[in-house]
Amino acid sequence: MKTSQCPICATGELGFFSAMDEIQYKGQALSVKVEYAVCQHCGDEMILPEQIKRNDCRTRDAWRKADGLLTGEEIVSLRTQLGITQQEAAEMFGGGANAFSKYERGEVIQSQAMDNLMRLAMEKQPVDVSEWLRNRAGLINPEQSYSKVVPITAKSKRLNVVPSSAPDLSENFKEASYG
Numbered sequence: 705m706k707t708s709q710c711p712i713c714a715t716g717e718l719g720f721f722s723a724m725d726e727i728q729y730k731g732q733a734l735s736v737k738v739e740y741a742v743c744q745h746c747g748d749e750m751i752l753p754e755q756i757k758r759n760d761c762r763t764r765d766a767w768r769k770a771d772g773l774l775t776g777e778e779i780v781s782l783r784t785q786l787g788i789t790q791q792e793a794a795e796m797f798g799g800g801a802n803a804f805s806k807y808e809r810g811e812v813i814q815s816q817a818m819d820n821l822m823r824l825a826m827e828k829q830p831v832d833v834s835e836w837l838r839n840r841a842g843l844i845n846p847e848q849s850y851s852k853v854v855p856i857t858a859k860s861k862r863l864n865v866v867p868s869s870a871p872d873l874s875e876n877f878k879e880a881s882y883g
């Protein structure tokens with residue numbers, strides 16, 4: 705890294721460092737690499753504007769990882785695999801002309817919908833999109849859930865089951881229900 709002069713004492717040269725910092729996000733601790741500078745003359749520690757920008761981008765990447773969204777690096781890799789430029793990606797996926805440069809640098813976090821669309825674009829086999837979205841969201845397929853769980857209506861019917869030796873009762877029930 706280049707050295708530059710300390711903005712505080714205007715004498716010393718800055719040394720550049722980085723350290724892992726722990727940030728709290730939605731109740732969990734995330735590790736983020738934080739860049740900072742130390743003056744070799746006055747010893748003051750500071751975070752330069754460019755470092756703040758990069759630190760913020762890494763923080764957004766940590767948030768994305770925690771939220772199960774693609775990181776900037778993953779989006780670059782996805783776009784490379786699709787063989788498209790950032791401009792072409794924006795045309796294909798939407799989000800505005802600079803969307804992909806911002807997603808990739810970590811200046812903007814893509815929406816869940818955009819993230820899903822990007823992942824869907826990577827599917828090599830035809831997929832049932834609604835099923836895919838359902839799985840991604842961790843929702844249970846209603847067909848699967850009915851095979852495992854007895855619906856309340858079926859359960860109550862079983863409890864009040866009419867024996868086959870009492871046909872009169874079911875006849876009465878039918879009449880009653882039709883008024």
Ligand SMILES: [Zn+2]
Pocket residue numbers: 710711712713714715716743744745746747748
């Ligand atoms: Zn200094």
